[in-house]
Amino acid sequence: MGYRKFKADQLFTGNGFAPRGSVLVTDEKGLIEAIIPQEEAGSDIKELKGILSPGFINCHCHLELSHLKGVVPPGTGMVPFLLAIMSQRNNHPHQIADAIAKAEAEMLSTGIVAVGDICNTDHTLSQKLKGGMFYRNFIEVSGFTGAAAGGRFQNAKALLEAFTPTGPSAMVPHAPYSVSHELFELVAEQSAGQIITMHNQESEAENEFFKSGNSEMRKLYEYIGVDLSFFSPPGSSSLQAVLPWLTRAASTILVHNVLTSQADIDSLVKKGLMNRTIFCLCPNANQYINGSLPPVELFLENNAEIVLGTDSLASNHQLSIYEEIKTILKGFPQLTLETALQWATINGARALGIEDRYGSFEKGKQPGLVQIYEETKPLKM
Numbered sequence: 107m108g109y110r111k112f113k114a115d116q117l118f119t120g121n122g123f124a125p126r127g128s129v130l131v132t133d134e135k136g137l138i139e140a141i142i143p144q145e146e147a148g149s150d151i152k153e154l155k156g157i158l159s160p161g162f163i164n165c166h167c168h169l170e171l172s173h174l175k176g177v178v179p180p181g182t183g184m185v186p187f188l189l190a191i192m193s194q195r196n197n198h199p200h201q202i203a204d205a206i207a208k209a210e211a212e213m214l215s216t217g218i219v220a221v222g223d224i225c226n227t228d229h230t231l232s233q234k235l236k237g238g239m240f241y242r243n244f245i246e247v248s249g250f251t252g253a254a255a256g257g258r259f260q261n262a263k264a265l266l267e268a269f270t271p272t273g274p275s276a277m278v279p280h281a282p283y284s285v286s287h288e289l290f291e292l293v294a295e296q297s298a299g300q301i302i303t304m305h306n307q308e309s310e311a312e313n314e315f316f317k318s319g320n321s322e323m324r325k326l327y328e329y330i331g332v333d334l335s336f337f338s339p340p341g342s343s344s345l346q347a348v349l350p351w352l353t354r355a356a357s358t359i360l361v362h363n364v365l366t367s368q369a370d371i372d373s374l375v376k377k378g379l380m381n382r383t384i385f386c387l388c389p390n391a392n393q394y395i396n397g398s399l400p401p402v403e404l405f406l407e408n409n410a411e412i413v414l415g416t417d418s419l420a421s422n423h424q425l426s427i428y429e430e431i432k433t434i435l436k437g438f439p440q441l442t443l444e445t446a447l448q449w450a451t452i453n454g455a456r457a458l459g460i461e462d463r464y465g466s467f468e469k470g471k472q473p474g475l476v477q478i479y480e481e482t483k484p485l486k487m
Contacts, residue, residue, distance in 0.1 A: 116157045118160070119468075235272055402434065
């Protein structure tokens with residue numbers, strides 16, 4: 107069996123930078139064999155500029171929205187963005203499959219090897235059945251009135267069954283503001299013991315809706331014809347209001363977290379959920395929609411588990427985890443590249459439950475290789 111040897115200016119292992127001069131050894135299929143000093147590596151070493159890293163993990167994507175790239179302009183704010191997506195997501199059906207295929211190719215070309223993907227429809231099913239990339243499917247459920255819970259749940263169960271052949275799949279709630287108590291209970295029971303995800307605190311309007319009941323979110327319900335007379339605001343943040351339904355999951359990936367506070371983290375700790383909660387940051391989408399960034403310092407101060415996502419092409423100019431890293435480093439210059447790369451690799455792999463294969467250069471894994479040099483390009487193995 108032949109071996110391939112790689113040496114870069116810096117070798118990032120997934121857990122940190124290896125000593126200078128380290129050589130990565132793989133077999134011909136990309137299985138990691140070892141990291142050894144150059145003096146022990148012999149000849150035929152491929153020399154690379156820049157950083158060599160394991161493949162990136164995209165923990166939050168909406169591949170099915172790829173045909174909406176550029177449809178909603180930047181800076182609309184959360185509620186106008188949601189209204190635009192709801193009104194236009196089924197437009198141009200002849201473009202959907204092609205846009206999905208191109209978006210997957212874009213992710214592969216920027217070094218992404220595995221994706222946590224949100225599914226509201228079966229539009230991505232045929233592409234995923236081709237097996238070009240690892241996907242963990244999150245079958246997303248929404249419906250804010252209790253009367254609709256049973257029907258929404260059954261529709262999601264059918265979609266869950268359809269996606270199961272394409273990779274591990276679980277039913278998940280969309281967001282606190284879009285899932286009724288009855289539907290939350292059905293989803294929590296269905297997904298007990300599994301990895302789930304949920305959109306969390308993307309805007310002040312979401313939190314204010316739960317604190318006082320008066321916020322821009324009411325426009326969203328008016329648009330879809332929901333009578334809110336039944337709703338009594340709990341007087342807490344949106345996240346704190348739904349924590350009881352997150353206790354049965356193996357872990358929860360909370361996505362966006364732009365308005366997450368210390369009080370929210372304290373509530374997670376009190377519920378015994380902090381060590382089962384992962385905070386997924388999608389900074390370019392936050393910039394695109396609200397011109398905001400998540401409170402990275404808060405998460406670091408609380409030793410939170412952090413991962414990265416791209417969100418969708420409806421809310422981002424590209425699907426590139428390295429572009430997310432660049433935005434985070436620009437917004438938080440005290441953050442190191444080493445830390446951000448950990449979020450993008452081993453942390454992401456752990457979050458999606460695939461650290462046995464992806465996320466780090468450890469013997470027996472097949473994590474993919476990414477060369478970071480001016481532009482992020484994957485190395486074909």
